[in-house]
Amino acid sequence: EDGNCDEFNLRVVGILCAKDLPPQLEPLIRKAYKKQFLNQSIQITGLSDETFKNAMQGIAIIHRHMSRSFKDGAMQSWAPSDFDGHPAIDVTTRFFNHSKAPGGTISIPFDTNIDPKGILSKLVDDKWVHTPDNTVDYCQFIQKEDEKFKYIKCNPAIFRIGDIVEVEVGFIAIPIASSQVRLGLVLRSLTALD
Numbered sequence: 001e002d003g004n005c006d007e008f009n010l011r012v013v014g015i016l017c018a019k020d021l022p023p024q025l026e027p028l029i030r031k032a033y034k035k036q037f038l039n040q041s042i043q044i045t046g047l048s049d050e051t052f053k054n055a056m057q058g059i060a061i062i063h064r065h066m067s068r069s070f071k072d073g074a075m076q077s078w079a080p081s082d083f084d085g086h087p088a089i090d091v092t093t094r095f096f097n098h099s100k101a102p103g104g105t106i107s108i109p110f111d112t113n114i115d116p117k118g119i120l121s122k123l124v125d126d127k128w129v130h131t132p133d134n135t136v137d138y139c140q141f142i143q144k145e146d147e148k149f150k151y152i153k154c155n156p157a158i159f160r161i162g163d164i165v166e167v168e169v170g171f172i173a174i175p176i177a178s179s180q181v182r183l184g185l186v187l188r189s190l191t192a193l194d
Contacts, residue, residue, distance in 0.1 A: 017161060017162075018161070041093075141191050163192055
């Protein structure tokens, strides 16, 4: 209500079961897209594993706490999606924000791993900008020679369906219509664990 945006984050480990990730290698057909809907997205599942179920309960708790910031009933209920009869979560981040969006609109360049041919960069204009909020960190969790584990930056092209991944999820309230909001799960980072 006061224009401040607080974001809750949670790390969830699961199996990558669907993805629409960069790099953007093919030109976009003008009539087939709208800038505000271009995004990078994933779906993960735990195949009913107890740890993944605990993460779903964590999301429900975050939803309950966030809903208290609005009038009773203003936030729509949240439920996990389904993957072959197992709970799953869908997480997405848009490539662009409206230039007049609250919270600032500092435009930043696209990482070359995301937009190697400059296709997305050409879409930035006075109305739609690429900001730090539109950035996703893509990493691998690897063991170095000194036996220490580290997160290292990677190209998102390495991710495959079936990979075990760690996802950092941000939670935001998205206005939809007539004083209603819904819980948005925002992709902040994706790490390959296997």
